[in-house]
Amino acid sequence: EAGVTQSPTHLIKTRGQQATLRCSPISGHTSVYWYQQALGLGLQFLLWYDEGEERNRGNFPPRFSGRQFPNYSSELNVNALELEDSALYLCASSLPRGAIGYTFGSGTRLTVV
Amino acid sequence: EDQVTQSPEALRLQEGESSSLNCSYTVSGLRGLFWYRQDPGKGPEFLFTLYSAGEEKEKERLKATLTKKESFLHITAPKPEDSATYLCAVQEYSGYALNFGKGTSLLVTP
Numbered sequence: 001e002a003g004v005t006q007s008p009t010h011l012i013k014t015r016g017q018q019a020t021l022r023c024s025p026i027s028g029h030t031s032v033y034w035y036q037q038a039l040g041l042g043l044q045f046l047l048w049y050d051e052g053e054e055r056n057r058g059n060f061p062p063r064f065s066g067r068q069f070p071n072y073s074s075e076l077n078v079n080a081l082e083l084e085d086s087a088l089y090l091c092a093s094s095l096p097r098g099a100i101g102y103t104f105g106s107g108t109r110l111t112v113v
Numbered sequence: 114e115d116q117v118t119q120s121p122e123a124l125r126l127q128e129g130e131s132s133s134l135n136c137s138y139t140v141s142g143l144r145g146l147f148w149y150r151q152d153p154g155k156g157p158e159f160l161f162t163l164y165s166a167g168e169e170k171e172k173e174r175l176k177a178t179l180t181k182k183e184s185f186l187h188i189t190a191p192k193p194e195d196s197a198t199y200l201c202a203v204q205e206y207s208g209y210a211l212n213f214g215k216g217t218s219l220l221v222t223p
Binding site (some may be wrong): 031033035040041042043045048055056058075090092101102103104105106107111112 | 138140145147149154156157158159162200202205208209210212213214216
């Protein structure tokens with residue numbers, strides 16, 4: 001069974017540009033979660049999508065946005081990139097209301113220069 | 114104030130030297146407490162979920178326990194391949210996002 005897949009693996013952008021990150025969940029999983037892992041800060045919750053709807057978002061500015069497609073894949077968009085947006089962006093998927101835990105992908109390393 | 118605090122931040126053990134990692138938490142209603150293992154440059158790998166105080170779960174050399182205020186991850190006779198960052202996270206009844214601690218970086222030397 002394929003795990004959670006994220007693309008691209010690495011992404012280098014210039015400050016002020018936009019970045020788009022993609023995530024394909026495990027087959028049968030309808031919930032997708034996005035987390036940011038910046039150096040020294042641990043995993044910070046960004047967004048949760050379930051059944052195509054945004055269900056919750058963390059304490060991040062509106063320039064972090066995303067969507068979930070009918071096939072449950074998801075993309076994260078970061079507009080007006082800032083240097084401090086450099087981080088590992090992790091996507092996780094679960095069955096609805098993931099009380100049994102998430103399965104994470106390997107992440108997209110975003111570097112803003 | 115952090116909801117989830119892990120200690121120590123870093124731990125170095127000799128192969129075979131058992132120890133425990135701590136995760137203390139403050140939430141209004143705990144749906145579940147999760148332990149993950151993360152290797153450098155990779156996503157976290159699920160280890161355990163604990164739901165209620167007194168619960169214990171084991172997997173190979175790892176054993177997780179839960180009280181009303183903290184969880185411990187006991188590592189018995191560790192091997193170098195156990196070297197990784199161990200993450201603790203809580204899920205509250207009010208939502209489904211996981212709130213992570215900053216992790217404990219474990220190094221096991223031969």
